[in-house]
Amino acid sequence: MIAAYFHGFIYKDEKRIREWLKAEGLSNDKIDKIVQVAWESQKKEIPGTLEGKILHDAHMIEGGKTFLIVKSLITGSVRGQTLEETIEYIEKNILGKGQCYLTEAKEIYAEQQKFAREFIRDLKEGLE
Structure with missing residues (x-):
């Protein structure tokens, strides 16, 4: 869920996102996973994790048919x-x-x- 918050600007502020997550007390492994999934959510990316696929596809189909x-x-x-x-x-x-x-x-x-x-x-x- 945390990766979803960052999917819209991970490509602009990954360093600041990592710093903020670290300041919030998250482990490096958890931060790496969040950043990976946020990157995998980008429309042109090919997600490798299940979480990445879910977030990527949600990004692709947001808003419905129109x-x-x-x-x-x-x-x-x-x-x-x-x-x-x-x-x-x-x-x-x-x-x-x-x-x-x-x-x-x-x-x-x-x-x-x-x-x-x-x-x-x-x-x-x-x-x-």
Whole structure:
């Protein structure tokens, strides 16, 4: 559970996270495991532990069927991208990308991908 708290910024602050965990009295072995699982939760990582697979897959399927699209559209808007730029980003970086490792998560992720493909197809048709 502790690794879940750090999955969103382990790649930016691993040293500070380790220092904080040490200050909280955790053993080096426990800290190493937490950091490993937090890293394994990253979308492009291949988790080697069961805990890493659980956290990784939870990260991949968070938010349900519509989340890939909703998050991408919001993020693109915040970044100042045009809708066309955001669509291009989705096509290059999200559609058909990523993988889940647990059977239950694979099905949910496939639904997200299917929804995202259909949504982008319909959106592009509407823009023509």
